[in-house]
Amino acid sequence: MALDRLTQAQALLLFCVLAILLRVFSFFPTVIDHDESTYILIADALRKGMVYQVDYIDTKPIGIFLIIAFFQFFIGKSIFLFRLMTAIVIAATAFFLYKAQRKQGQSNHVALATGIIFLFVNSLYTFFGIAPNTETFFNLFTALALWLFIAEDRMSILFLAGLSLGIGFVIKYVVLFDAAAFGFFILLLALQKERTWGTALKQCVVMGVGFCIPFALLLLYYYQKDLLDAFWFHTFTVSGRYPKTRIVSDYFKFFFADFFPRFLPVSIFYFYVLFSKSISKYLRQFLALWGALVWVVILIPGNHYWHYCIQFLVPFSFTAGLFFGVERHGLPKWLQLITRPKFGFGFLGLLIIANLFIQKADYFDKPDYAKEIAEYLEPHLEKDDQIYMANIHQIVYFLLDKKCPIPYLHHSLFWEEKHVKAMEIDVQKELENIFSATPKFILIERPLKDDRLEDYLIEYYNLDHATGKDDRVKIYKRKSS
Numbered sequence: 001m002a003l004d005r006l007t008q009a010q011a012l013l014l015f016c017v018l019a020i021l022l023r024v025f026s027f028f029p030t031v032i033d034h035d036e037s038t039y040i041l042i043a044d045a046l047r048k049g050m051v052y053q054v055d056y057i058d059t060k061p062i063g064i065f066l067i068i069a070f071f072q073f074f075i076g077k078s079i080f081l082f083r084l085m086t087a088i089v090i091a092a093t094a095f096f097l098y099k100a101q102r103k104q105g106q107s108n109h110v111a112l113a114t115g116i117i118f119l120f121v122n123s124l125y126t127f128f129g130i131a132p133n134t135e136t137f138f139n140l141f142t143a144l145a146l147w148l149f150i151a152e153d154r155m156s157i158l159f160l161a162g163l164s165l166g167i168g169f170v171i172k173y174v175v176l177f178d179a180a181a182f183g184f185f186i187l188l189l190a191l192q193k194e195r196t197w198g199t200a201l202k203q204c205v206v207m208g209v210g211f212c213i214p215f216a217l218l219l220l221y222y223y224q225k226d227l228l229d230a231f232w233f234h235t236f237t238v239s240g241r242y243p244k245t246r247i248v249s250d251y252f253k254f255f256f257a258d259f260f261p262r263f264l265p266v267s268i269f270y271f272y273v274l275f276s277k278s279i280s281k282y283l284r285q286f287l288a289l290w291g292a293l294v295w296v297v298i299l300i301p302g303n304h305y306w307h308y309c310i311q312f313l314v315p316f317s318f319t320a321g322l323f324f325g326v327e328r329h330g331l332p333k334w335l336q337l338i339t340r341p342k343f344g345f346g347f348l349g350l351l352i353i354a355n356l357f358i359q360k361a362d363y364f365d366k367p368d369y370a371k372e373i374a375e376y377l378e379p380h381l382e383k384d385d386q387i388y389m390a391n392i393h394q395i396v397y398f399l400l401d402k403k404c405p406i407p408y409l410h411h412s413l414f415w416e417e418k419h420v421k422a423m424e425i426d427v428q429k430e431l432e433n434i435f436s437a438t439p440k441f442i443l444i445e446r447p448l449k450d451d452r453l454e455d456y457l458i459e460y461y462n463l464d465h466a467t468g469k470d471d472r473v474k475i476y477k478r479k480s481s
């Protein structure tokens with residue numbers, strides 16, 4: 001059956017198969033990045049009854065940990081299955097973008113192109129989508145809200161759109177800017193006399209109520225745990241204390257030398273649509289406003305974390321997909337070729353094959369040091385033995401079912417001065433927690449940035465084993481005495 005004749009169920013199946021195919025070799029390694037490991041560990045801790053911001057402390061909202069804990073309830077502790085579920089989440093996000101295009105009257109061809117673009121831009125680069133991150137999961141709820149929002153004036157549906165954005169908000173608070181784009185567009189239409197101010201304000205209020213409900217429940221949870229102050233400090237106060245590290249030239253380089261060139265030719269599709277008069281003026285205004293607001297929240301922190309850009313891939317893909325339904329006079333021949341099915345599918349096929357080879361080399365073929373460390377330690381550990389992963393793979397706690405002796409699971413929080421200052425960490429207290437746990441093994445990758453553990457290791461530990469590239473991971477075992 002021709003792709004433009006696929007049913008919605010068949011389109012969803014296509015997206016699932018393609019998402020898995022594009023990411024399959026990334027399912028195998030124990031660690032892709034440390035953020036993902038932190039999410040997995042804290043989610044597992046929540047399932048065991050531990051309390052976030054007490055037993056483990058981080059700056060992320062609790063939503064991401066609850067989502068992953070939900071997955072773990074069904075799939076257990078399998079990292080492979082978690083990555084598979086992540087691929088399904090990305091496929092579902094593509095499907096909601098597909099449905100949003102169909103709902104606003106676009107052809108199946110355009111809707112499929114939108115979903116396929118989203119899958120590809122999420123699955124080619126490690127820190128732009130392959131490593132599961134908060135953006136990967138809240139994008140699902142943003143796309144769901146978009147589908148509910150488009151061409152729908154019923155208050156109940158707008159409430160659900162706001163509720164979906166609210167769920168995304170408690171995964172990461174930057175979703176507020178997606179919600180702002182939706183609300184501003186309603187007011188923009190009222191300004192242009194497409195609807196009355198009274199109706200527009202009522203719609204914004206209804207969406208706002210839905211948006212606030214998940215956060216209100218979150219506040220209620222921390223209030224009844226008597227942790228409201230800790231919640232507020234670690235999620236809002238701390239985030240405002242980090243220094244801004246970007247200068248104007250960094251922004252220029254980011255836009256014009258990295259992000260948009262990285263995703264050619266999709267970037268060309270994106271800008272062509274924004275300036276194409278064959279697309280409704282109101283739709284282009286909404287897409288431009290949405291994209292601009294998302295870029296604002298990506299750039300505000302002033303940090304060089306590429307995974308922030310995953311948030312932009314939703315409006316980016318939705319806009320670029322419209323390219324396949326607009327008039328394209330005057331385009332270069334090479335660009336026109338891409339839109340022709342035979343050439344386009346051939347290009348995508350080659351990209352899939354190339355991506356599989358690259359992913360195999362990057363993820364499947366490389367040594368899995370975290371797994372090797374866990375396999376080395378396991379025979380030497382009794383049930384009550386503790387370990388401390390100083391600045392190396394915290395996922396080992398998960399693999400060995402051990403608890404970190406301090407609440408700062410992501411090692412950078414305890415070993416980087418900017419985090420210690422921002423979070424007001426009592427370093428001496430946490431060191432005493434480590435010492436009192438008497439870990440049987442302490443693991444260090446490369447020299448630590450300071451000598452906090454040096455005297456303790458000299459007195460109580462011997463170097464037991466070295467592993468990793470160039471033996472840079474040192475495993476210290478507690479002296480028998």
